[in-house]
Every structure is written in structure tokens, then in C-alpha cells.
């Protein structure tokens with residue numbers, strides 16, 4: 080398969096990239112190319128201009144601060160996965176990234192590119208929702224911040240304007256007394272998941288859950304927060320009965336229709352099981368962190 084003809088520019092600043100995008104409506108940003116090149120090769124996309132942002136120095140680098148991890152837009156997924164500083168600040172990221180595609184794909188693919196691509200089955204949008212992360216965005220009118228809860232609108236569709244780009248993804252550090260877990264079920268290792276669940280739970284000194292954040296990929300037209308399941312967990316000691324009730328609430332959040340990979344009923348079964356397992360692991364990790 081070969082892509083259609085396109086013009087190609089390599090801006091060296093975010094301002095140049097934004098100007099190039101504003102000047103050609105039929106343009107697209109190229110980051111790691113791991114999703115975009117397939118759409119070109121299959122002739123699903125046929126843009127007049129590719130704006131390759133990989134040479135923009137301001138889009139490189141990770142900062143791990145006291146409160147959050149800043150991952151600039153051209154940071155590759157593998158760099159984040161291997162970073163001990165990131166792992167120390169929020170171990171959920173490595174656990175999620177190890178389930179994204181294969182190492183060769185993560186060597187090229189970026190965190191921001193996956194989030195901008197907004198595949199409903201992708202793991203990183205679900206991670207952004209559970210962590211309550213944000214994206215920094217720049218367009219011709221200036222900069223703005225979009226919260227994860229306002230970002231994902233539909234499969235492959237975000238609230239970014241056509242002439243805006245993500246400059247960084249910001250993820251809060253793991254809060255004290257908080258446990259984490261991500262689990263998914265895919266037909267083959269490295270495939271997009273049929274369903275995946277991300278869980279973060281915070282416990283007080285008596286082992287009661289003061290905050291639960293659950294999200295899912297693969298079960299709806301976007302990654303989704305499982306707020307009804309979170310409500311079941313809040314205030315409890317995360318005993319097995321409570322977790323089972325939360326899992327039942329989570330399975331009701333499945334809206335994906337039957338497709339060639341799985342029926343709705345099967346996805347509901349997966350969500351139930353994965354929710355029970357992720358919450359139990361997150362609870363146990365929270366207890367371990369509290370004891371340490």
C-alpha cells in the first residue's frame with residue numbers, strides 16, 4: 080500500500096506548526112505516524128499537507144514535578160514507559176503502556192498522538208480519564224487547557240478545534256494512600272483490547288475508600304469514566320460484595336454494539352470481571368502503600 084501524494088513541511092516551532100495548519104485547512108499533523116500512516120496507506124485519509132512536528136525541540140522532554148508529570152507532545156510512549164522518574168511519580172502509566180501495541184510501535188508512537196487520535200479502544204485516553212489529567216493545547220488564538228472529561232467526544236473525535244494542537248499531556252502524580260491497576264482483555268498480545276479497565280482508589284486511615292476513579296476503553300464510542308461504579312465504592316472498605324456491586328454498575332456502562340470481535344453481552348461479562356480484578360489489586364496496593 081502506498082499513500083496518496085501530499086506536501087510535507089517540518090516546522091521547528093509550535094508557532095510555525097500552528098501557522099502551517101491555519102494556512103492549509105486540508106492538513107494533518109504527523110507525530111509518531113503509527114496511526115496516521117496506516118490511514119494514509121489505506122487511503123482513508125488524503126490530506127494535501129503533512130505537518131511533521133517531530134523536529135520541534137519545544138515538544139520534547141518529560142518533567143516530573145512535585146504534583147504532576149508533564150509529557151510534551153513529541154515524547155514517545157516507550158520513553159515514558161521506561162522512565163523511572165515517571166514510574167516513581169505515577170506507576171499506573173507504565174502498567175498501561177505495557178499493554179499498548181508492541182514495543183516497536185511504542186518506540187515511535189507518542190502519548191499525545193494516541194490521545195489526539197482518540198480511538199475508543201485505546202488505553203491512553205482511559206488512563207487520562209482515570210487520572211483526571213489534562214492536555215495543553217495551542218492554536219492561532221493562543222493556548223488553553225482541556226480537561227480529560229471534556230476531550231473525548233466520539234470514536235476518533237476530540238474537542239480540539241481543527242487548527243489546534245496538543246503541546247503537552249499533564250498527569251497528576253499518584254496521590255498518597257492510593258492504589259492503581261490496569262487490566263484488559265485482547266484476542267492477541269498487542270491488539271487493541273475488547274475491553275480494558277483502569278482503577279485508582281484512595282483509602283483513609285481506617286481503610287475506607289475516600290476516592291475511586293474508574294475508566295474503561297473498548298466498551299463505548301469513547302473511553303469512558305465509570306461514575307456509577309465509582310459511587311458504589313466511595314465510603315466502603317472495598318470488601319468483595321461492594322466490589323461485585325461496582326462491577327455490576329460498570330457492566331451497565333457498556334454501550335458498544337455487537338461487532339465482529341465481540342458481542343455486547345460478552346463485553347459486559349469482560350467489564351464485570353476486569354472491574355472486580357482491577358479494584359481488588361488497586362485496593363491491595365493502596366493498603367501496601369499505607370503500611371509502608
Ligand SMILES: Cc1cc2nc3c(=O)[nH]c(=O)nc-3n(C[C@H](O)[C@H](O)[C@H](O)COP(=O)(O)OP(=O)(O)OC[C@H]3O[C@@H](n4cnc5c(N)ncnc54)[C@H](O)[C@@H]3O)c2cc1C
Pocket residue numbers: 107108109110111112113114115116152178179180181184187188189190191192193194195196198200201202203243244245246269270271272
Ligand atoms: C500494529 C499497531 C498496533 C497498535 N495497537 C495499539 C493498541 O493496542 N493500543 C493503542 O492505544 N494504540 C495502538 N496503536 C496505535 C499507536 O498507539 C499510535 O502510536 C497512536 O495511536 C498514535 O500516536 P502517534 O504519535 O503515532 O500519532 P500519529 O499516527 O502521528 O497521529 C495520529 C493522529 O493524531 C494527530 N496528532 C498527533 N499528534 C498530535 C498533537 N500533538 N496534537 C494534535 N493532533 C495530533 C494526527 O494528526 C493524527 O490524526 C497501534 C498501532 C499499530 C501500528
